[in-house]
Structures are given as C-alpha cells and as structure tokens.
Amino acid sequence: MRYLPLSDADRSDMLRVIGAPSIEDLFRDVPQELRLKGPIDGLPLHASEMAVERHMTALSRKNMVAGDVPFFLGCGAYRHHIPASVDHVIQRGEFLTSYTPYQPEIAQGTLQMMFEFQTQVARLFGCEVANASMYDGSTAMWEAIVMGHRITRRNKTLLSSGIHPHYVSVAKTMAKFTEDRLDIGLPDLAATTDAERLIASIDDQTSAVVVQYPDVLGRITDLTPIAEAAHAAGALLIAVVTEPVALGLIRSPGEMGADIVVGEGQSLGVGLQFGGPYVGLFACREKHVRQMPGRLAGETVDAEGKRGFVLTLSTREQHIRREKATSNICTSSVLCALAFTAHLTLLGEKGLRQLASLNHARACEAADRLATIPGVRLVNDSFFNEFTLRLPVEARPAVHAMVERGVLGGVSLGRLYPGAEKLQNGLVVAVTETASDEDIAALETALKELCA
C-alpha cells in the first residue's frame, strides 16, 4: 500500500518493543465476536493510482462541465475566472496539510493570512470586524440569527422573501428546534422587494430583520430604511451577501447600517465545486465581537517583541466554553478563506471594481438582448450580474430543453420554489465575465426557440 510506510519487518520489530504477540492483540478491548475477520464486505480491494484516477475521471466525465458550454447559473454560486496562482497557493503543502493554528510559533502563515482575510471581509462588508470563516453562507446566516438573539435577547426574526430559499430552509429547520420565531414569505416576480412589508412588520419582539443583497432574483434594494426602522425598534439588521463581487460596485451593507453582514465567499477563489466546500463570511460591529461565532486571529507580540498573530477570544469557543460557547463550530473553511483572500489580494480594490464593472456590463448586455425576445420580460429594475426573466412558458422544462441544445441557461424558480405557482415562469440568469458574446447569443437563440 503506497500510503503505508510500515513494512512487515517494522511491524514485527515494533510488536516486540510493545510486547504484544500480534496486532490483533492490540484490539483486545474490541469485543472479539464483533471484530471483522477479513477485509470488510462490500468494498473493492486496494487499487493502483492509475486505476483510481481512471475511475474518478470516468465519473467526472458524466457531468456537463460549466466551462465547456454557454453557462448562466447563479443563485448563490457564481462562476468566475480564478487566477492560476490562487490554486498554486492553496496547494502549498504548508497551507494544505496544516492544522488549525493552535501553535502560533509555527503557524504564522495561516494566522497572518486569517488576519488579512478578516480585514478584507470587514472592509468589503463595511463592518468593523470579521471572523476567520464559517462553513458557508447558509450556515453563517443562521449563526447570525442566533447571535442576534444573544445580543437582543429577543427571538423573533423577519426574513426577507428575497433570501435564497436554501438559506431560508436551513433557518426554518434550525428554528424548529431552537423555537425561534421566523417570519417568511415567497418573493413576487416584480421589480420591488418586500422592504416595505419588512419595515411594517418590525415590532418590539423583533430580534433582527434579515435581507439578502442583491437578493435571489438579483434585485438591489437600499438597506438604509430597513436598518433605520430596525434600529428604532431595538432590532438588528442582518444582511446576507451571496455574490461578494457585487460589492466592488455597490455600497456595502455595513455602510447602510447593517449590524451583522454574512455571506458566501465562493465567488472569489473557490469555484463551483457542485456546491462545496464553500466559505462563510461573517462580519459585525466591534462591540458585538464577543457574541460572534467562529475563529478569530488577532495581533500580538512574541517574547522578543516581534509582531505576530494568534487565535484569540477563544473564550467564545467550544473548546474552551463547551456548552456555553457561541457556536459549536470547530473546523471551518480556512483553505477556502485562503483562496478567497488570495484572489481578492490579486484583484485589489482596482481589480475588484473592474471585475464588478465587467460583470455588470455583461449582464446588462444579456438582459437587453434577452428582453427583446417576444414574450420574455425582464423582472428587475436593478441588478448586478444576475437578473430574473419572466418567460411566456414554464421555466423548468425550458431549462431542460436548453440542456439538449447544449446551453446551461439559468436557474428556474420552479427548481428553487417547487409548487409555488406564481413563480413557475421565472428564470434567474447570471452573467459573469466568463460569458462570451457567443455564449449570450447561444442563450438568446435557445430561449427564442423555446418561447416561440
């Protein structure tokens, strides 16, 4: 076995030192009758690297690769070009095969990178502090909601209907058990969001209002009035960002008064990966930092006075506080955070703005062209790189029909909101810098045919 260095001679030598007659003897605490005699059933025997690679390659070829076709899916996962150097960096063995940096003297690489990541996320979101990553956007949103409860000591949360339905589903699931009260609705296929409804629903029981920005249909709403209304009632505003690239072009939630901003960091550095691993972003006000979940890197000095970084404020965490911790999270998504921060460092503010402008320009171009198809209506007044079309036909079958034409043409609202009648004709189309003119033309042609 190529991964196992011990030889049989080593094994006997070691057993001699141990003073055990056999390896089996070392398992004596495991009930004899339950110990498996031979290799376990139902699994193949070991295989060569070549064989494994072939098997995995064969599996992978059964999938349609986003980069091989005109591709327009978004809704919480975005396809951007990732510089080759990002993957090089995350494959450095010293990052890839290291552990959570509990030994700071030999983990400054990870710790400094976390500190830089925290700074970038905080600035991008317009917040004072950020943590060193969560699992993903959906779990980060739930953690923000419960953090809100800890801060406000209230447990009613208003969720905008513009939040990604998977995120809503996670919150609903958790709320069943924690007995949090969630207020939720379905979105309308309209240019206006439910901001007014949310503002009207805030009361003195409200812990937080949660709004996605841009929302799942791609709409962009000013969060300021919601923040003001929430704050007036002693509630918090939690903003959710699933496409951080947008913030290169539009105002940050923090600037507009959000107290906690969470997000999905996948769109920078991480890639699609069929949904995971991704990286949750989590930022808030400095005064709330001790209620925050997740790891934090902080600056300090070493015994010689040199600057260094350590994991800090661990008294919030499970390994110190156990059942009193702010969250149960342990392993989070540091390598994805590294990919995120490396990509964002390569971009810098200038590059991020250019990337965002390019995305917006591509999306405007596509929206204009698609909206001219007879029967197709652009739902959004505002959008960044993603917008919703109302088709003259049901969108879900149209998406499948587009696959037959070799086009991955968007996400149907029928997929995201099964059974929601009023949404069945909705198609969410994301257009990033990776969409070429030919790609847009292919989508246009396909849609035209299907709507005719």
Next chain:
Amino acid sequence: MRYLPLSDADRSDMLRVIGAPSIEDLFRDVPQELRLKGPIDGLPLHASEMAVERHMTALSRKNMVAGDVPFFLGCGAYRHHIPASVDHVIQRGEFLTSYTPYQPEIAQGTLQMMFEFQTQVARLFGCEVANASMYDGSTAMWEAIVMGHRITRRNKTLLSSGIHPHYVSVAKTMAKFTEDRLDIGLPDLAATTDAERLIASIDDQTSAVVVQYPDVLGRITDLTPIAEAAHAAGALLIAVVTEPVALGLIRSPGEMGADIVVGEGQSLGVGLQFGGPYVGLFACREKHVRQMPGRLAGETVDAEGKRGFVLTLSTREQHIRREKATSNICTSSVLCALAFTAHLTLLGEKGLRQLASLNHARACEAADRLATIPGVRLVNDSFFNEFTLRLPVEARPAVHAMVERGVLGGVSLGRLYPGAEKLQNGLVVAVTETASDEDIAALETALKELCA
C-alpha cells in the same frame, strides 16, 4: 499589467533618484533611429489571464490526446502513468523557480536531489558515476561519442543500425562539422540485430561502438560480446537506453561492459509533452569522470562539519574552462531530472520491477494477439514493451487509417525511415501499463480491418 509591480508613481520616483528625465533616456545607447516608437507591430496587445487560457485551451483541443484513445506509440518516448505527487513536487516554487545551484548554502534541496539522481542513474545503468542531466537522449549520445574521442584519441565511431534514427541524424549532423567518422546502416526487419557486423567492423581506428538497448525495433541483444570486442581493440562501448523502465527487468548495459551509458529519462516522471522537455541521462566509469560533460553534484562538508553538497569538478565546464570545456552545455534539464528521480524514488526497486513486469506482460499479450492477424508477422524474438510488426500493407497509410478509427496504433517505420523501401511495412508498437485490454482489442480490430 499583472506581472509588472511598478506603478507610474514608482517610475517617476525612481527616475528622480536616477536623475534621468525619462525612461527613454536610459535607452540612449540604442541608436535613436532604430528604437521602436510604439508597441511592436505584428503582436496583439496584452491580454487577461482568462483570454490567454482560452486561447491556449482552444489550441490544445486541436490535438488528439494520448490518454483519450487506445495509444501505442513509443520509439523514444513512452507513455507511463506518473504519480500525482511527482507533479506536486516539481511545482514546489523552491524547485521550480530556483536557479542552477551555484550558491550551495541555499540550494541544498536541488543539490541533494541531483546527488540522489546521479546515484539512481548510475545504479540503473550499472555504471560508477552519472551526471546531473543532459538535454535529452539524442544530444547525450553525441556528447558520449565526443567524450569517447577524448578518451581514446580516435575519431571513428560505429553506430548500430538499431539506434533511433533521430539520434543517428543528430550524430550525423554534428559529425559533419567535427569531422568525426561515423559508420551507419539501416536496420533489417528481422529478429537479429547487426551485432555481428559491428564486431566485425571494429578496428584500431575505432573510438567507440554505439548500440541502443533495447533497440528502435524493440529488440534486446546481449552487449557483452560487443563490449569484449571493443575493449580488445582499445575502443569503448557506448550504450543508449531510450526506455529506462526496461532496466527493471533486463540487465544493465554497465553490467555487460558498456563504458558509457546514455539515455532518455522521459519515461519516468516527465511525460510525452510532444517531444520536450525531456532529460538526458549520462553515466560512465569513474576513471573517465573528468572527461564527462555536464554538471555534477558532489558530497562535502560545511564549516561546521555538516554534510552538504556542491557542484563539483567544474573545471570540466564552460563557465570555468571556456573553449577547453568538455562540452558547451550550461542550462540542462534539472527539473525533469527531479521528476525522474521523484518517480523512481516512489517506485523504488520493487516498484520498478513490478512496473517493468507489467509492461512486458502487456506487450506480450498484445504481441500474441496481433501476430494472429492474417498477414501480420512479429519481427522480434525478444522485446521489452515494444515490438515491430511486419504488416501485409504499407504501415504509414495504415497508421493514418487507424487515426480515423480513433486509434493511435504505433509508429510506422515509413515515418522514421522515409524512402527506405524494405522498411515500409514495419510498424513499431509500444504497449505500457496504460494500455487496457479494451485498448489492445481496439488496436487488433483496427489492424485486422486494414490488413484484410
């Protein structure tokens, strides 16, 4: 420009320090009238990483990928499975982006790896010493021939007709200029090689006899009688190995008396790469080491007495000896040598033997099956993983016809020896561990159709 860190502000600051009015002024020694005013004609302007990647990917897709089809080409370049960790190792920035290890205190990584490589090559070839790499097998062979002249002070060299014709062509080219005398012939489509002719041709003018092992048709001959005859006449035996994997199974040239053994290291770690970069292997007797070309790493100690490695015997080399150097080689192929040594370290003797046995077994299987096709005759009595078939039809058009059937079915001798009538029906087929049963069956089917 993503690769250029200077900003315009930096540039002005620096010009101020330099005391130059403009960057153009720094080019004042270049005749004004010849200096290009704007960006040079005939080249595009700079492009984004995404655009470049797309362009290169599009080009790459115009090629038929060996791994995508039944594949049987050899003749000096062999397709083996390369463990993923090999590529990981050669992508370590500290190896990839370092220079020739002239500063040993901060180049022990490369130097130790070279020393290990030298030891592996020497042992594999059955020689006492080996250098740290040449460009490739073909240039290594020529360097061996001229090294032979330096040692014997004679300048007639006998080349076996079983040597790869490209290698012969390189030697012929160089010999035109150095006025070396080369004796060369064409191979026969027969099981026996020209060993006897070579032995008969050795005389007191002969500097060296050069024999490929296994030869270009895949035949394996005992080198002992040739070595004895050469040595008796005061000449050297130079052996050329284009498929080092064979030496896991068959005796090394050194064991059989070869004085210099050179080879192509591509088949371990390096990959096909459409012919380059590859890595030349070069080994010889210790007593001849001062006549050897190329870099050598040697063991020594540092100021504290710790073992370390340095480039040594540099008085053979161009940077010290200039026109009196043993060769003009400077940059050689160290990263490919790293790939070679890493692959061979992963294999170890056990793995190399297994790999070689597997290759031989696959080749035997294929040879037996193909030899049953009516009209097809197996030329070889002996072979390792490559053998020659005599087809009932011309092989070159057959190879093209196989491409149309999606099979890369071997190398036609018509391609290698254009115009050599007697060889036109010869097809050289290489079968490595990467050829599956289905691949062999596909080749059989294709050949059957074409020979019918």
Next chain:
Amino acid sequence: MTVNPSGWRPSAPANEQGEMQTVTGNRALMLEEPLIFEIGSVNQTGVDFAELPDRAARLGGLERSRSIGLAGLSEPEAVRHYTRLSRQNYAIDLGLFPLGSCTMKHNPRLNEKVARLPGFADVHPLQPQETVQGALEAINQLALWLLNLTGMYGVAMSPKAGAHGELCGLLCIRAALEARGDMRQVVLVPESAHGTNPATAAFAGYRVESIPANVAGRVDLEALKARLGPDVAAVMITNPNTCGLFESDMIAISQAVHKVGAFVYCDGANFNAIVGKVRPGDLGIDAMHINLHKTFSTPHGGGGPGSGPVVLSEALAPYGPLPFVAKSPDGSFKIVEEENAGDEHPDAFGRMVAFHGQMGMFTRALAYILSHGADGLKQVAEDSVLNANYILRSLEDVLDAPFAQCGPCMHEAIFSDKGFAEGLSTIDVAKALIDEGFHPMTMYFPLVVHGAMLIEPTETESKASLDQFIAAIRSVAERAKAGDQSLKAAPVHAPRRRLDETLAARKPVLTYSDPQPAEAAE
C-alpha cells in the same frame, strides 16, 4: 514608504541570545513578510481586464462612492507573499504531526488531482440533474461505502464538518423523539468529550450533563446507568474515546441507553482506529459522524474545509436531512430535496445547508477509499494502533502514562505531566518539540488527564520517523523532569518565539488599521 513593523528595521539590534541579526530581519530562508495592506495599494492589481465599453449602470442608485480599502498586489508580489507566509507554517508535508484526536495523516496528491477534474470542480450545484449524473453517482457511491464500513442504515452526506455532523445527529434524535411526542431535554456527555459535543447539544436546544470517567479512562457505566432516565434524549459517546481507549463497555452502554428510550450518539472522530476492524453499527450506535478530513484524509487546510457525513441507525434514518442522492429504478441518480421529499422521505427534519455538502471532499474521500480498498483500510486501523502503542511503550518510562497499565491504547497514546519539575508543564515540552522539528501533540485535552499530552502518530508515519520523534521527546521529557528551565524559552528556532496571548485577548486587534496620516508621513 511602508515599513513592516514585524520585520524589516533599518538597523540591526542584537537580540538577547547575541544571535547575529540582519538589517532586513530575515534569517536567510526564514523571511519576514509584511501584511498585504503594508505592501499593496488600492491601485495595484494582479489581474488584467479587457477594456470596458461605457454604459449606464442599473444598480438601483446604490453605486459605491467610498473606497473599500482593499490592497492589491501584482502577481509576482502575491505569489511571493503567500509563499513566504506558507513557509512559516508547520505541516504534515514537513513532518510528524502528532495531534491527538485530529488525525493528521498524509494527504495523497492524487486526491487533490481528482477533486480538480473539471467534471467535479467546474459544475454548478443547481445544474439540471441530467447534467450531473457523475457527481450524484460519486456521492451515492461514497454514501454506500460509508454504510458498508459502519454497518449502519442510512447516511446524511450534507454536514460540513464534524461538529455540523453532531448537530445533524442530534437533530435526527430530536426529530425521532418528537415524532413519538417525547420531548426529552437532556443530553449526557462524558467529561472527556471534545468541546463540540456539549456545544452542539446546547446549540440543538438541549441541556448538557456530564458523566464521569472511571479509573480505566472509560465511561463509568454504573454512573451512567444511574443517571439515565426518561428525560435523557441521548448519550454522546466518543469511541475510541479521547483518551485513545476503546469503550469496552460499549455494548452495555448502548443497551442501557436504549432501555430508557434514549439514543446513542457516537462521535466518530476517532474512527481511524477501527475502520475495517469493527462496524459501529454492531456496537448499538444510532448516529455517528465521520470526519472525512480525519479518517478519510481530506486535507485539513489550516482549519477546514472538512466534511462530516452522519451514519444513522434504522430508527433514525427516516429523519435524516435533505438533500440526499437516491438511485432511481432506471439506474439514474436523483436528488431528494424539498420538492420530492414528500414522497420519498417525508419525515426529514429539514435542511442543514445550501446545496449538497462538501463535494470536493467527497471526491477526495472516494479516491482515498478506492485507493486503500477493504484490505488497505483495515491496515490503516492496524498500523495506526500499532504506531500509537509503539509510542506508548517507548515513552512510558519517561512520561507518566495514566492508562498504560490497563492495556493497549488504540490510535493515540495519552500521557500526563506528572513528574515534571516545579514550574515546568506540558506546554514547555510541547514548545521544545517545535525546536526539534515536530509539531506538538494535543495539549491539556482531554480534561480528565492532568496536563494531558495526547499523541496520535497515524498510520502514515514510518518507523524511522517515530524513532526520531521518540528520541526527541525522551530528551525533552528528561529535561522537564530535571528542571531545565531553558525549556521555558522554547521555541528559539521557530519564526516566532512564544506569543503573548493575554495581550491579544485583552486588547483585541482583529483587523488592520491604516496608519493615521501623521504616521503615514513619517
């Protein structure tokens, strides 16, 4: 000019040790690296874009006006920045990483390669299912193999890490209990449990109570039985436990728990020790998470991403979360999620995460399992246990091994700080090991052993590597026992000396602040 406060100083002070200092602060290949905010600028970029046509924005009037403050670097600077940072880390690729409970084993590079195949890496989670059959098949295959390896009934693949898996397991239990109208409120957790166990139980809305260990380092069966009752929803056992011992009373524990109508949750972080040797399903376990980033070797990456699939007993499987992959009668694969759960899986407790879980970890784990096969996985367990016992027996004469008398350990060996001289503790041994070129062991965990040192060598260490580690630790332990106070100065060779954690927590600096204009002008 921006100066790196951490390193580069224009003069060369001599340090305490009188070691030769440099003007750059660098020590040959150990290079100081400033923050991106100190070397980059908002106008610098390492990415090029094609020129943009001008067009009116449709951003709802929310165009950004202020600068964000994101420093950029050109590509050469960025590659160097991260390369230099990386070199300040220890890693498995550098040497033995004996972190007990964390299973830091070799991460095969093949797995990195397969995870990057475009057919896995460049596929969107919401692509129509007919375009992702290979991805679904891969998930399904891994799920089935995890079931075979554990002898369980169902598996939830979506949890994102071990702790998330624990949550998944407890929510299944809660849903099962609620389905029978049984609103129990207590989860029992051994003292020695990992912090995530109580934290998860609390996160899932339970009250946590502790159960003690016996002198043999196992759960005290009698104490447990005494506490069990109709208010107990579940007992969270770790097996092998965090002292590296197999819970020899496991069957009795399960029976006792089941008898009172509660469930057995098993923390499977230590599955590495028994994979292929015994099936958790045969031990009466109802739910167990598997850290793919431990037993199945997906890389830790400095703290994730991980993946925590949860295997479930027949009693709990109906409550497992959405989505999951199922095979249709026609051989194709489909996702069971909100829309079709009604027919296929009506009792699902809900959804834990957007999309399908950690696909990138599934492909790696699948390649790992395929590579090892049934025979190799068994060897994994055996060699990991062999290596740990070799360490236990090679050190028990110099370090106090509290459970050494009770028999062999499993995949990790535990020692205490008993016998160290006044003023020296586990941390001093740990930090001295850094100088010797090793990552320290897990320290001060589990809590049941004083000054605990939990050493998990894993099966991917050679005997030579273990021997060198043993020699180093013996030397350091002797010094600790002899009262060598220079240990308190360790490490001296690392990129940093010991860091002031108190300062960090007292005055938290969690983000970089740009220098004030006055400072900047200096």
Next chain:
Amino acid sequence: MTVNPSGWRPSAPANEQGEMQTVTGNRALMLEEPLIFEIGSVNQTGVDFAELPDRAARLGGLERSRSIGLAGLSEPEAVRHYTRLSRQNYAIDLGLFPLGSCTMKHNPRLNEKVARLPGFADVHPLQPQETVQGALEAINQLALWLLNLTGMYGVAMSPKAGAHGELCGLLCIRAALEARGDMRQVVLVPESAHGTNPATAAFAGYRVESIPANVAGRVDLEALKARLGPDVAAVMITNPNTCGLFESDMIAISQAVHKVGAFVYCDGANFNAIVGKVRPGDLGIDAMHINLHKTFSTPHGGGGPGSGPVVLSEALAPYGPLPFVAKSPDGSFKIVEEENAGDEHPDAFGRMVAFHGQMGMFTRALAYILSHGADGLKQVAEDSVLNANYILRSLEDVLDAPFAQCGPCMHEAIFSDKGFAEGLSTIDVAKALIDEGFHPMTMYFPLVVHGAMLIEPTETESKASLDQFIAAIRSVAERAKAGDQSLKAAPVHAPRRRLDETLAARKPVLTYSDPQPAEAAE
C-alpha cells in the same frame, strides 16, 4: 537503523556560536533530511500495481539477476522528502534573485497550467500530423512572434537551451560558409563573453580568439577591426553585453564583420532589456539565440529545462536545422523534416535533437507573450532597465561602479570589489546577503571587472523589494569596506554554512555508497 550523517545525532553538541542545538539536528522549520538511500529500501514502494498473471518472459535471456540498489519510499515519505529538500532552496518565489545574466523573473502560474493541458502535455511527438495540429500551430505562432520581435528572417525552434542555440547559430554560419566553399576557422569572442560562447565555438570545430573591451565596457571596435580578416567565420557579440551595457557601436561592428565576409552571432541572453524596444534584425545581426527561460520567463527549475530558439538573417535562414513547422497553403500545419526537406529546405545543416524541441517551454512562452502583448513586452524592457538603473544609482556611492560614468546601464548593473578592506572580497558580500534573505548577485563574472558583482533585478520586482535589497547591500558593503571580518563567517542562518568545495573536488564523491556490512551493523 540508518542514521542521517547530516543531521540527526542522538546527542546535542553545542556549536561554536553557542546556539541552542537539538537532538534531531532540526531547527524548528529548518529540517534536516537524509538521502533516500538512508531512509528508503529496495523493498519499499510508493506505487501500487495490480497483480500480474504469470507468463514466460521474452527478454532474450537477459533477465536481470542482481539487485539494482534503488531505494524506494512510500508516498508520505517521498512527499515529505522532497518538500523538506525544497525548503533548503532559495527561489524567485521567496524573494529577489538578482543573478546578473540569468534573468530570474517571476514565473506566472498560468503558464504552468497551460503547459499541463492534456492537449499539450499528453501528446506523443510522433503522432500523425493530423492529430497534432494544435501543437504545430502553437509552435508556428511562437515562431512568428519571435520573428516579429527580433525583425529576423527565419527561426530554428529546436535548440534545447541557450548554449544549444549558440551551437545552432554557429552551425548555420558554418554551413553558409561551406556552401560558398569558404572554410574559415576562427571565431572571435569578447573577453567579457559568457563561457558558453567560446565553448560552443570550440564544440563547433572553430578556433577561438578573444577580442578586448574598451574602457567603456564595450567591444573595442578598432581592435576588432584590426583582427577581422578572411579567416574569421563569425564574431560572437552579446548585446546588451555582460556588463549590462548596450553595444553602442553595434551597427559599425556588424558592418565591419560583414565587410570581411564573416557573420555576426549575437548572444541573446540579455534580450530582456531590449525586447519590444529595438529589433536585433535592425542591428545587422545574422543569428541570435533567445533563452525562453530568461526573456520569456519559462522557469529555470534549478538548472533547466530551458529552450533556445535561434533567429536567423536571410543569409543564414536557408541553412537552419530540421525539423521545423510550416503552414501549408490549405491552412494546416506540417513538419518539415528529413523526408520532405529536399523540397522545402534543401540546405538544412541537419538535425540538432530528436523530435521538435521544448514544446513544454513553447506553450509557456506563448502564454507569456500573449499575456504581455506588444505593449507589455515593451514595458518589460523599460521596467527592467529602470530597476537596474535605480540599483546602480542607489549603490554607486557605496560600491565601485566601473562604468557608471559612461551613462545608464541596461537591465543589469555591475560593480567591482574595489574599496573592500584587506581580506574581504565579493564572495563575502554575497554570502552575507544570504543571511539578509537574498540570493547573491552573479559573482566574478564577467571577467573584465575585478571581483565583479553583476546585479539584474528584472522588471518583476517592486520598488519596495528593491529598496529593501538596496538597504541590505548598503549595510553589507559598508561592513566590507570597514573590514568587518565577521562577513567571512556568513552565512550563519542558512541551512548550511560555507561548504568545502576543495574537498569536494579533490576527493569527488558523486554517488552514494551503501555502508559496508560492518558499518551497517553498528
């Protein structure tokens, strides 16, 4: 048990400096690593194979009987071995690498990625040409762009590195001369030339004569003219030359050389300084190699592989070697080699190498050129020259800069050891720079400057990086001038102190010898 003689010792001797020693020989992250032969064995392997069916071998009776002595490592050990070794290297990825003449610039990772596309990396050189059209098109595109950039007439792509390109150029010249029946025997090479120039001329069968430099560091035009005559086949010029100066008399030199019927070979190693600024073809050059691993940034990899295409004037192009790629009238690409050369290229001097040259370098260089474009390449030249002049002017007050008075330098700045205190030399400054975290500059080359220090920063260094380098070198230079003899002990922080090169050459140990049985038993 095999013990690493280089590192691991079971006791901890104190070194001269009284630095804290470890039992392992490791210093935290600076890890000692034995040879594979000391840690591996012939029975260990890191590769698995399927079981083999037994069958009779057809090996001509030459089955190996003896053991080869190849040590194997399991994959975890192998990855660790090479990772540890790598960490003992300096590299561009770590910092400034100011090796004059070597052009150590950033190697974009994109280029590594494209070179590994299966359509380039997994293609056999003898595949039928209809199956490799993309590869041929790539070679053709690169060839055309090199021609545009140099203003030359033809290009030979197959040479494997710079020196091989020199050989190619001289063989073209020789073939051209022979074609007119002119058997000249001398090649003139400036004193300051790189060692490969005279070595190549000798390898190609020429007698080498040296031409002197003038006080301004350029070829002495009058001396050259005086020597030129009908026996001179070629003059090998380096431009910009190895003192980092542009040969301002280049046109006059070319004219003089052509006048006597000889050819001008230009060593293009320094093309980086002028790419996109001036075309060598406009300077009267007949042949010039281009080191793709310098100007076009394919990685050096510790000493290759490189690639050395040679551009040729109209007079020489007909003699260029086989094979090369040509475009057919139908737009497809074909290889011109032995079989069709008769029609297409009858005067080819022959073949330099098996197959088609360094494809893997071509793809990288092509991506590099595409990325920069015409505008970017011009900027490359300008920034490389700017950076070098910045260094020249920032150091000329502390280091003797022999040609600083003659005006700006090109892409590299040269200094001498004049002014260093007794007993201290260039090497001491160089080794002290190692401690400061920099690779030394090129030392003692070219030979025309005493104790030469040739500094080429390249265009991929930021100003901050240059400033830090300047600060370090100023400090070290001051120490050298002040006679600080501690410089002779440098480096002290590197993995090794200065190594005994004399010992290495006197008693060469070039391969590992297994310990004799007696030793092994110790």
